[in-house]
Amino acid sequence: xxxxxxxxxxxxxxxxxxxxxxxxxxxxxxxxxxxxxxxxxxxxxxxxxxxxxxxxxxxxxxxxxxxxxxxxxxxxxxxxxxxxxxxxxxxxxxxxxxxxxxxxxxxxxxxxxxxxxxxxxxxxxxxxxxxxxxxxxxxxxxxxxxxxxxxxxxxxxxxxxxxxxxxxxxxxxxxxxxxxxxxxxxxxxxxxxxxxxxxxxxxxxxxxxxxxxxxxxxxxxxxxxxxxxxxxxxxxxxxxxxxxxxxxxxxxxxxxxxxxxxxxxxxxxxxxxxxxxxxxxxxxxxxxxxxxxxxxxxxxxxxxxxxxxxxxxxxxxxxxxxxxxxxxxxxxxxxxxxxxxxxxxxxxxxxxxxxxxxxxxxxxxxxxxxxxxxxxxxxxxxxxxxxxxxxxxxxxxxxxxxxxxxxxxxxxxxxxxxxxxxxxxxxx
Numbered sequence: 001x002x003x004x005x006x007x008x009x010x011x012x013x014x015x016x017x018x019x020x021x022x023x024x025x026x027x028x029x030x031x032x033x034x035x036x037x038x039x040x041x042x043x044x045x046x047x048x049x050x051x052x053x054x055x056x057x058x059x060x061x062x063x064x065x066x067x068x069x070x071x072x073x074x075x076x077x078x079x080x081x082x083x084x085x086x087x088x089x090x091x092x093x094x095x096x097x098x099x100x101x102x103x104x105x106x107x108x109x110x111x112x113x114x115x116x117x118x119x120x121x122x123x124x125x126x127x128x129x130x131x132x133x134x135x136x137x138x139x140x141x142x143x144x145x146x147x148x149x150x151x152x153x154x155x156x157x158x159x160x161x162x163x164x165x166x167x168x169x170x171x172x173x174x175x176x177x178x179x180x181x182x183x184x185x186x187x188x189x190x191x192x193x194x195x196x197x198x199x200x201x202x203x204x205x206x207x208x209x210x211x212x213x214x215x216x217x218x219x220x221x222x223x224x225x226x227x228x229x230x231x232x233x234x235x236x237x238x239x240x241x242x243x244x245x246x247x248x249x250x251x252x253x254x255x256x257x258x259x260x261x262x263x264x265x266x267x268x269x270x271x272x273x274x275x276x277x278x279x280x281x282x283x284x285x286x287x288x289x290x291x292x293x294x295x296x297x298x299x300x301x302x303x304x305x306x307x308x309x310x311x312x313x314x315x316x317x318x319x320x321x322x323x324x325x326x327x328x329x330x331x332x333x334x335x336x337x338x339x340x341x342x343x344x345x346x347x348x349x350x351x352x353x354x355x356x357x358x359x360x361x362x363x364x365x366x367x368x369x370x371x372x373x374x375x376x377x378x379x380x381x382x383x384x385x386x387x388x389x390x391x392x393x394x395x396x397x398x399x400x401x402x403x404x405x406x407x408x409x410x411x412x413x414x415x416x417x418x419x420x421x422x423x424x425x426x427x428x
Contacts, residue, residue, distance in 0.1 A: 005068075006193075009033055009084035011109050013043060013074065015267075015337060016126060016161040017090035019052050019172045023197050025061035025072035031081050032074040033112075043074045049365070051336055052165065082116040086193065088124045089113065089138075090161060092267060094340070099274045099294075101130065103137055110138045114145030117154055122181075124157040124190060128272050130279035131213040134158050135182070150182070157181040157190035158208040160215030165266070166335030176200045180211035219272040220290055225259045226269070227293035230300055233261040233428045237307070243428060244418045261428040262416060263304070263342035263392060264297040265331035270340050301345020304428070308390055308414045309353050311426050315410045317387050320354035325386040325406065328393025329361045329369055329377065333417075336363045343392040344373050346416075350390075358382055362397050381406075388412045394419040 006028050010021040013034040021032040034040055042049060046059040063071035066080060073080070081087075091105040106127050113123055123142060125134050139150050148154050162175045177194045179202050181187030191204045205211040233243040243261060250256050264270050273290050280287045312319050331341040347357055359369070359377045366377045381401065385408045391398055394417040403413055403422070412425040 005029075006086060007031070007084040008086045008088065009081040011087060011089045011113065012091040012105075013039060014090070014092065015050050015052055015165050016163045017088075018043070018048060018050065018058075019163060020088065020090060020126070020161075021072050022053050022058060022061055023173055025070060027197055028070055029067045030061075030070075030072045031066060031084055032072055033078070033081050034074070034076060037076045040074050040076045049336070050165070052163075078112060078115065084116075085118070085121050086124065087113045087117075087121065088126060090126045092339075093127045093129060093271075093275070094267065095271050095274045101275050101278050103129070103133070106133075106138065107141055110141040111145050114142045117142060117146040117148055119148065119153045120155075122155045122157060122186060122190065124159055126159055126161040128160060128215055128219075128268065128275060129212055130216060130275040131209045132279065134208050134212060155182050155186040156208070157186060158211045159190065159194060160211060160218075162218075165337045166332060173197060173199050177202045178205055178211050178214055179203070180205040180208045182208060213276075216272045216276040219269045220276055220293075222259075223264060223269050223273050223297060224289060224293040225257060226262065226264050227296040229259045230261045230264075230296050230428070234303065237428075260418065261300075263300050263331075263346070265340045265342040266337065267331075267339045270297070270331075270342070298342075298345075301342050302349050304346050304390070304392075304414070304416055305349030305353070307426055308350065308388055308412070311412045311414065312388055315412060315425075317410060317412075322355045322387040323358070323384070323408075324350055324355045324388045324390060325358045325360065325382065326350070327360055327389065327391045327398050327401075328395060329359055329364050329375070330393055330395075333394040334363065334396055336365060338364050338368050338372060344375070346390060346392055347375065355388075358386070361393065361395070363395055386411060388414065390414045390416065391420065392416045 008024050008028050009031045010017045011033050013032045021030050024030045046055045048058055061072045063073050066073045089109045091109045093106055094102050096102050143150055159177055159179045164170055177198045179191040179194050181190045191202050195202045236243045251258055273294050277287045277290050309319050326347055329341055329343045330338050350357055360381055369375050369377055386406055387408050388411055414426040415424040416428055418427050
């Protein structure tokens, strides 16, 4: 690292890429690249729609041209990244409608890097993949499009992202970083690069495959644990026992893990297990626990809707054309991210029962919700009354709502997250 002037390019300026680019820009010359020109225009004005980096912090590192010292220059022009020598890829790796890994964004990003790749450059991947994907999928794309040799002309590293959207306490520099490289020397170089800005420290994995595997099991473990308490919630509901009371009592033991039931969406926990499962099936092993956990968590949208309808019937509420308010459509609280949100499953299932649904979420973008899910939202808390209110996301704004003003006679409130401090008619 001391032998060359570091010029870092971050490919993809979303929830992962922008915070990382901002952090590196406090010490190095950084070019942030994204194919979304609208996103680049927004960032150049110091505005981040993901709300991961506040305006003051972003403006403190932005520069108007590529700097020789330090600072962040945002661009959608590939010519602006050709003089960089470290390329860090942070594009999304989603799954398709059949839950199969979609590596197209990763492949396209690799093609972009390959077009500017030079001798001695290092490409680091942060996107979540299955073990082996970096060397089996990405490296051949780099070689083919650059005409350069792997581990001879260019090198590769892998350092899985650990961004938690909306979390202002565990920011990127405060989360220990796993690193790896395609050779022993490059691995140390990659580790040193991250260690220079990550205050929480780094962990150098013995291989790229180990680092890839570590990432997918982090979220697969959480997915399975949440699936377990979701199953418990279904059982305890049948036994007429309050799940939250049970978890609180069990939690008095020192080694009890404090997981809670709920809807499991987002770009990590609801996706990563499918990457590991896909690779396992390719090598002839059918993963039972991983996929069972996924099936349980994917079923929760239908379960919640069914429980809401059951409660409405018990209160003699005509479900067909009933007016239901759904509070929250992002995948988690106090965050604008609507990717892979399971609130949508609740909404679609309630619509299937014939109910009229109103959606309110002060954090979500109406345009994104319309574009991704073809659903309309209202811009503020409705003043009309509803037959049922379903709280699917625990935004802070929802905790102070006076629900009595929004409920028809005999109406129900279903609290998916178990956060409301007044008596509700249903909760997980």
